[in-house]
Amino acid sequence: MTYLSEVQVPELPEKSEKLTSLLNVLHDEFLLSDETVDRIVADFHEEMRQGLAKHDSMGKKTGPLAMIPSYVTSRPNGKETGSYLALDLGGTNLRVCQITLNGDSTFSITQQKFTIPAEAKEATLFDWIAQSVELFLDEHNLATDDASNPIPCGFTFSFPIDQTGIAKGKLIMWNKGFAVPNAVDRDIVSLTQSAFSRRFLNVKIVAIINDTIGSLMASAYSHSNSQMGIIFGTGTNACYWEKTKNITKWTKEEIERFPEEMIINMEWGAFDNKLAVLPFTPYDNKLNRKSHNHGLQVFEKMISGMYLGEVIRNVLLWLVDRRVLFGGRSSEVLNEGYSLDTSYVSIAVADETPQLSEIKNLIEGTLNIPDTTLTDRIVFKYACNLVGARAKRLSGAAMCAVLLWRPELLEKDVTVGIDGSMFQFYPGFADSLMEEAKRILGPERASRVKLILAKDGSGFGAAIVAMTASKKL
Numbered sequence: 001m002t003y004l005s006e007v008q009v010p011e012l013p014e015k016s017e018k019l020t021s022l023l024n025v026l027h028d029e030f031l032l033s034d035e036t037v038d039r040i041v042a043d044f045h046e047e048m049r050q051g052l053a054k055h056d057s058m059g060k061k062t063g064p065l066a067m068i069p070s071y072v073t074s075r076p077n078g079k080e081t082g083s084y085l086a087l088d089l090g091g092t093n094l095r096v097c098q099i100t101l102n103g104d105s106t107f108s109i110t111q112q113k114f115t116i117p118a119e120a121k122e123a124t125l126f127d128w129i130a131q132s133v134e135l136f137l138d139e140h141n142l143a144t145d146d147a148s149n150p151i152p153c154g155f156t157f158s159f160p161i162d163q164t165g166i167a168k169g170k171l172i173m174w175n176k177g178f179a180v181p182n183a184v185d186r187d188i189v190s191l192t193q194s195a196f197s198r199r200f201l202n203v204k205i206v207a208i209i210n211d212t213i214g215s216l217m218a219s220a221y222s223h224s225n226s227q228m229g230i231i232f233g234t235g236t237n238a239c240y241w242e243k244t245k246n247i248t249k250w251t252k253e254e255i256e257r258f259p260e261e262m263i264i265n266m267e268w269g270a271f272d273n274k275l276a277v278l279p280f281t282p283y284d285n286k287l288n289r290k291s292h293n294h295g296l297q298v299f300e301k302m303i304s305g306m307y308l309g310e311v312i313r314n315v316l317l318w319l320v321d322r323r324v325l326f327g328g329r330s331s332e333v334l335n336e337g338y339s340l341d342t343s344y345v346s347i348a349v350a351d352e353t354p355q356l357s358e359i360k361n362l363i364e365g366t367l368n369i370p371d372t373t374l375t376d377r378i379v380f381k382y383a384c385n386l387v388g389a390r391a392k393r394l395s396g397a398a399m400c401a402v403l404l405w406r407p408e409l410l411e412k413d414v415t416v417g418i419d420g421s422m423f424q425f426y427p428g429f430a431d432s433l434m435e436e437a438k439r440i441l442g443p444e445r446a447s448r449v450k451l452i453l454a455k456d457g458s459g460f461g462a463a464i465v466a467m468t469a470s471k472k473l
C-alpha cells in the first residue's frame with residue numbers, strides 16, 4: 001500500500017513519546033491509501049450512474065448523487081456581446097456584478113461584494129438581496145425605469161434546486177449553514193423577483209444557474225474545450241457536460257426535446273451520504289453531529305472552506321484534552337465552534353519561518369492562547385497539513401472520477417474551470433489535483449488536463465447564460 005506521504009509526523013524540539021504517539025494516531029486516521037482513493041473513484045461512478053437514473057435523491061441520507069439536469073445546452077464561443085447584471089450568491093458573499101461581454105473572449109466587470117449577514121442566512125435573504133442590488137444600481141448609476149425594458153439578470157444561486165427550466169427551479173434544501181424559512185420547495189426566481197418588486201427594481205431574472213455552471217461557462221468563453229466546472233469555496237460541487245440520452249431518469253420524449261448534450265449539476269458535496277467509503281474520523285463525526293444538516297453533505301464537510309478549519313479545531317481540542325498541546329489549555333475563542341477560519345489554515349501551512357512566527361501571531365493573537373512553544377506551533381501546522389492534505393486528495397479523486405466518466409474526452413486536451421477561495425488561496429491546491437490526476441488517469445492523459453481559475457466565473461457565467469436565455473425570450 002502507498003500512503004499520503006507528503007505529511008510526515010514531525011520531529012519535535014521537545015521530545016515527548018506521548019505526543020509523538022498521538023500524532024501517529026492522527027496520521028493513521030487521516031491518511032488515505034491509494035486503494036481507498038481508488039475505491040472512492042469507483043463508488044463515485046456508481047453514485048453518478050444511479051443519480052442519472054433516479055429522481056429526487058437530493059437531501060436523502062442514503063441517496064446517490066442528485067445529478068440535476070441544468071437545462072443549459074449551449075456552449076459559449078467567446079463572440080457573445082452585451083451587458084448583463086449578474087448575482088452570485090455563494091455561501092459567504094453575494095457579489096453583484098455588471099458584466100459586459102466584449103465579443104473577443106474578453107469581458108469587463110464592475111462588481112461589489114456584500115458579506116451575507118447572519119439574519120439574511122436565517123430569515124431575510126431575499127429582501128437583503130434586493131436591497132444589495134438596489135445599492136449597487138444606485139452606486140453605479142445603472143437604475144432604469146422603462147418597465148418594458150428591464151435589466152436582464154443572471155442569478156447564480158449556489159444551493160440545490162430542482163430545475164424545470166432555465167429561469168425556474170424549486171429549492172430542494174438549504175446547506176452551508178443557511179436556514180431561511182418558507183423557501184424549501186418554492187421557486188427561487190419568483191421569491192427573488194417578488195423581493196425586487198417590493199423595492200420597485202426594474203430587473204428581470206432571465207436565468208438561474210449554480211456556481212459550478214457559472215465556472216464552466218466562464219471557462220468555456222475563453223477555452224472552448226472546457227468540459228467541467230468545479231467549486232472549492234464555502235462548499236464544494238461540480239458540473240460537467242453529459243450526453244442527454246444518459247439522463248435515464250427522463251422519458252424518451254423528454255430526452256428528445258433537448259440537444260445532444262446538457263450540463264449536469266452533480267451536487268457532489270453529498271457524495272457518500274450513505275457512509276460507505278469515505279474515511280470518517282471522530283473529528284468529522286463530531287462536526288457532522290453538531291451541524292445544521294446532520295448526515296448530509298458529508299463529502300463537502302471533509303473538503304470545503306466552511307468546514308476544513310472546524311475539523312482541525314476538533315483535532316486541536318483532542319490534543320489539548322490529552323494535555324499535549326498549549327499546556328493543556330484552550331481559550332474561549334478556540335472553544336467556540338467554527339472559530340478557526342480556513343483562511344487561517346492557509347496562513348499556517350504556508351508559514352516557513354524558522355520559529356513559525358505567522359502561526360505564533362495567529363494562535364496567540366487571534367485564537368488568544370498565550371505563550372505557545374515551538375512544539376505547539378509545529379503540531380498546529382501538522383494538524384492543518386494533515387486535514388488539508390486529505391481534502392486535497394479527496395478533491396483530486398472526485399475530479400478524476402468525473403473526467404474518467406467520459407474517457408473519450410481525455411483523448412484530447414480538456415479544460416476544467418475552477419472557482420472558490422480554497423482553490424485560489426489554499427497553498428498547493430492545484431498542484432495536488434494534478435498529482436492525483438497523474439496517478440489516477442496516468443501521466444499521458446493527465447498531461448492533457450488543464451485547470452484554470454475561472455476567477456469571477458460564478459457571476460460571469462450567469463451573464464453568459466442570461467445572454468443566451470434573453471435571446472431565446
Ligand code: ADP
Binds near residue numbers: 232233234235304422
Ligand atoms: P463563496 O463560497 O461564497 O462563493 P468563496 O469562494 O470566497 O465564497 O469561499 C469562501 C470560503 O473560503 C470561506 O469558507 C472561507 O473560510 C474560505 N477561505 C477564505 N479565504 C481563504 C484562504 N485564504 N484559504 C482557504 N480558504 C479560504
Ligand code: MG
Binds near residue numbers: 233
Ligand atoms: Mg463562489
